[in-house]
Amino acid sequence: MQIASEWSLGQKLPASGLHLFHFGMSSCSQKLRIALRLKGAPWTGHSIDLSAHENYGPDFLALNPRGMVPVLVLDGAVHIESNDILALLDERFPDPCLFPAGRRTEIAALLAEEDALHHDLRRLSFRFVHGRSATTKSPELMRAYRDGSATDDKKAAEIAFYERLAETGLDDATCRASAEKFRAAFDRFEMRLAGHPFLLGETLTVIDIAWFVYAYRLTAGGYPLKELHPRVQGWFEARRAMPGWEKEVALPPVVVERATAARKRDAAEGSTLAALLGSTADG
Ligand SMILES: N[C@@H](CCC(=O)N[C@@H](CS)C(=O)NCC(=O)O)C(=O)O
Known part of the structure; x- marks a missing residue:
């Protein structure tokens, strides 16, 4: 349950409560919002507009020198990295448990894999959901980012991601390589889902949340989930029907329009996301 905020960035951090700095279309923020919803935890949201590059402003870089959302401020302490935040929230609000005992090593490995795929998701989003719009950042902006905080x-x-993007754009070969990584992961999930409702078996875990978010974004870009991984598609539809889940990940209408226009252009050139994967599905 989200509470209205009376606090703004640049002021002294709130000493109590759960404050989440997030952005509607940020996949990492979406994971946290779904987890908070499941847990019924009260939280105050502070939207950081990534499309306006608010995350590179001095106040935000002072909060998270990496310049990324989400950021959690819990009782005055700052936490970054969405998967670490998910684990922390699970400790603080244990019901329902999303990191079941006995599965934590496996969950940690799967979350590390999911985190490692984040730039691939971003690349495919930029090309197939945002239709190559607003993807590069100006040299001035990159300088502000580079100089605005310590680098780790x-x-x-x-x-490096944004420099490469500025140099090579969103070419087919790079996008295909990214898409193949998701195909490999979904192939493994297809096996895991045989006879089970959730990715780790009989219980909903944080892995279902993380991959629901990825699957939603990828299918919005035309990833042919139904054709390539039918069981994953069934799992995805069941998660999508869970109260509030789709609301947290849904694309604004203007982005849906952009994705549809991008799909038309790509289809004319034979380079949709599905086509890059050798599928004849139209996604
Ligand atoms: N490993 C980080 C990744 C965070 C991340 O990449 N956040 C994205 C939004 S999902 C972001 O803030 N991007 C800012 C940008 O690309 O300028 C986490 O899991 O929290």
Whole structure:
């Protein structure tokens, strides 16, 4: 349950309560919002507009030097990295448990894999959901980011991602390589789902949330989930029917329009996401 905010960035951090800095279309934020909804936890939201590059402003970089959402401020302490935040929320609000005892090592490995695919998801989103619009960042903006806070390995990887994007764009070969990584992961889930409702078996876990978010974004870009992984499609539809889940991930109408226009253009050139994967489905 989200509470209205009376606090704004740049002021002294709130000393109590659960504050989430997030963005509607951020997949990492979407995971947290679904988890908070399941747990019925009260939280105050602070929207950081990534499309307006608010995440590179000095106040936000002071909060998270990596310049990324989500950020959780819990009782005055700052936490970054969505998967670490999910684990923390599970401790603080244990019902329902999303990290079941006995599965935590496996969950940690699967979350690490999901995190490692994040730039691939972003690349495919930029091309197939946003239709190549607003993907590059100006040299001035990148300078503000680079100089605005200390650089660690994650921030360096962000800079490298955007530098590569500026150099090579969103070419077919790079996008196909990204898409193949998701195909490999979904192939494994297709096996895991044989006779089970959830990705780890009989119980809903954080892995279902994380991959629901990815599956939603990828299918919005035309990933042929139904054709390539029918059991995963069934699992996806069941998660989508869960109260509030789709609301947290749904694309704004303007983005749906952009994705539809991009699909038409790509179809004319034979380079839809499905076509890059060798599928004749139209996604
Ligand atoms: N590993 C980080 C990744 C965070 C991340 O990449 N966040 C994206 C939104 S999903 C972001 O803030 N992007 C900012 C940008 O691309 O400028 C996490 O899981 O929290």
